[in-house]
Amino acid sequence: MQRWRILPALVAAAVSVPAPAAVADPVADPAPAPEGKVLNGVTTLAAPVPVPDVPNGISADKVLVIGLDGLRHDRIAPADAPNLDALISGGTFGTSLLYTSPMAATSSGPGWSTIATSVWPDLHGVKDNTFAGKHYDQYPDFLTRLENTNAAYSTYAALDWKPLADQGTFGPRIDARVALDGDADGYPAEDERVTQVSETVLRTRNPDASFVYLGAIDIAGHGSGAGSAAYLTAIHDADARIGRLLAAVRARPSYASERWTVVVATDHGHTDAGGHGGSSIEERRTFVLASGPGIAAGARPADTRLVDVTAAVFTGLRLAVPGGIDGRRVDTRTGDPFEGVTLSGRTDETGIPAGVLGYSHTPPSGWSADASRMPSGGVQEWRGWAFTTDEFWSRAARDQQRELNVRSRGIFAVADSDEWDDKSHETGTFDSTLVSPAYTVTGRASVTLAYATHYRVDGAQKAQVLVSFDGGADTLVKNYTADAIARNESLRVTVPAGATSMRVKFHYFDATNNWYWAVDDLRVS
Numbered sequence: 001m002q003r004w005r006i007l008p009a010l011v012a013a014a015v016s017v018p019a020p021a022a023v024a025d026p027v028a029d030p031a032p033a034p035e036g037k038v039l040n041g042v043t044t045l046a047a048p049v050p051v052p053d054v055p056n057g058i059s060a061d062k063v064l065v066i067g068l069d070g071l072r073h074d075r076i077a078p079a080d081a082p083n084l085d086a087l088i089s090g091g092t093f094g095t096s097l098l099y100t101s102p103m104a105a106t107s108s109g110p111g112w113s114t115i116a117t118s119v120w121p122d123l124h125g126v127k128d129n130t131f132a133g134k135h136y137d138q139y140p141d142f143l144t145r146l147e148n149t150n151a152a153y154s155t156y157a158a159l160d161w162k163p164l165a166d167q168g169t170f171g172p173r174i175d176a177r178v179a180l181d182g183d184a185d186g187y188p189a190e191d192e193r194v195t196q197v198s199e200t201v202l203r204t205r206n207p208d209a210s211f212v213y214l215g216a217i218d219i220a221g222h223g224s225g226a227g228s229a230a231y232l233t234a235i236h237d238a239d240a241r242i243g244r245l246l247a248a249v250r251a252r253p254s255y256a257s258e259r260w261t262v263v264v265a266t267d268h269g270h271t272d273a274g275g276h277g278g279s280s281i282e283e284r285r286t287f288v289l290a291s292g293p294g295i296a297a298g299a300r301p302a303d304t305r306l307v308d309v310t311a312a313v314f315t316g317l318r319l320a321v322p323g324g325i326d327g328r329r330v331d332t333r334t335g336d337p338f339e340g341v342t343l344s345g346r347t348d349e350t351g352i353p354a355g356v357l358g359y360s361h362t363p364p365s366g367w368s369a370d371a372s373r374m375p376s377g378g379v380q381e382w383r384g385w386a387f388t389t390d391e392f393w394s395r396a397a398r399d400q401q402r403e404l405n406v407r408s409r410g411i412f413a414v415a416d417s418d419e420w421d422d423k424s425h426e427t428g429t430f431d432s433t434l435v436s437p438a439y440t441v442t443g444r445a446s447v448t449l450a451y452a453t454h455y456r457v458d459g460a461q462k463a464q465v466l467v468s469f470d471g472g473a474d475t476l477v478k479n480y481t482a483d484a485i486a487r488n489e490s491l492r493v494t495v496p497a498g499a500t501s502m503r504v505k506f507h508y509f510d511a512t513n514n515w516y517w518a519v520d521d522l523r524v525s
């Protein structure tokens with residue numbers, strides 16, 4: 001079905017004129033008074049949005065995704081935001097950091113494309129707000145994906161950053177789209193109209209999956225900064241609108257027999273002074289918050305990332321997570337043993353706040369990190385393979401593409417000769433090997449090694465993946481000779497006849513002031 005509409009610019013009426021009656025709302029909902037806006041010095045009232053045709057859905061499982069533009073998550077707690085607070089305490093709240101340029105800017109085009117498609121910008125192609133290079137044909141938004149799975153699903157989207165409709169970030173196969181123009185008509189007023197029409201749709205129609213976008217928080221960030229009282233007020237206002245959307249859901253006559261999942265996400269953060277697009281930690285802050293059946297209350301996973309919204313939507317509808325996306329479920333953890341490593345604060349690094357955890361040289365059970373060939377000295381954090389996080393590692397040195405390690409999650413392993421070499425050390429080069437536990441390979445002709453990696457090469461540095469069967473000699477299975485940016489690797493390895501166990505080794509060596517290698521989430525199957 002293709003019953004969507006792009007609405008024309010709003011009809012504004014001067015306050016001296018009675019507000020127009022609700023237009024084209026077949027159930028004649030009592031519309032709350034729209035928020036006033038100032039146009040050429042005259043306060044006007046916006047006409048309510050006509051309620052679109054939303055086809056009758058097919059599922060008692062329902063999902064509502066709420067997009068809040070430019071919400072820096074550490075500003076939720078100081079704001080008066082009881083609805084977000086309740087979703088956080090009753091749901092799973094995974095915070096993470098964005099990529100930076102040259103992968104993509106921390107701006108809305110790439111951010112919403114990442115949320116909608118649940119692949120990273122190197123796949124969806126949107127690097128900035130020109131949307132040049134978009135591949136929505138190959139990587140559609142989650143509502144379009146749902147239509148492609150079964151066109152009988154009822155899908156609805158309402159937004160007031162118009163490029164998300166015009167550019168097809170939320171595409172034309174969605175059953176009903178309401179696209180307002182906050183840039184032209186003002187975000188607080190258009191957020192209000194998005195909320196009103198969405199309340200009606202959620203309460204009186206029957207969509208299976210919905211996306212509601214509110215833009216005013218980002219505008220407050222640009223105008224006054226994320227450190228301002230005005231920003232907290234904008235969070236409060238959006239929170240009140242979220243409360244109305246949730247109340248509309250609960251007011252559904254069929255609510256008691258339904259199973260609702262609510263997801264909230266943001267496209268980027270903001271600096272304290274206001275603004276984003278760059279590489280500061282504050283601009284890179286994002287989150288995915290999910291609440292609903294099967295989703296743990298109060299969970300704060302470190303391994304959730306912004307690409308996880310599609311999986312949350314499909315899981316909420318009790319559908320399998322689509323293949324070919326970067327996203328994972330938010331309600332289950334992968335069991336990556338690196339997530340269990342205990343991290344410390346900085347030792348030799350000077351640019352990382354003392355409270356930011358951190359790093360460790362102690363691997364999880366079964367793993368080992370051989371630093372016996374490392375010269376003494378150098379920056380302690382990076383002396384040999386270390387375990388670290390996106391925030392700690394990218395704070396160590398900004399704008400050297402450490403921020404592009406998007407296919408790692410939570411805690412990952414790093415060999416960083418560039419940072420290690422920033423402090424004096426005994427003559428010699430970085431030489432360290434990370435060794436996996438012994439995996440059982442009895443009776444197998446071959447196995448597959450899968451892992452996420454992020455490798456940047458300079459000079460003589462070398463990076464090799466080796467395997468050893470039953471404690472025997474190492475066999476080279478991968479030799480990196482060029483950059484491998486944010487890559488998922490999958491290596492087929494032949495198992496010798498009679499072998500029973502195999503260890504995997506990541507050997508980084510012949511390196512000083514060169515670059516680095518990151519590895520995460522090794523799986524042997």
Ligand SMILES: [Zn+2]
Nearest residue numbers: 070218222276
């Ligand atoms: Zn913005």
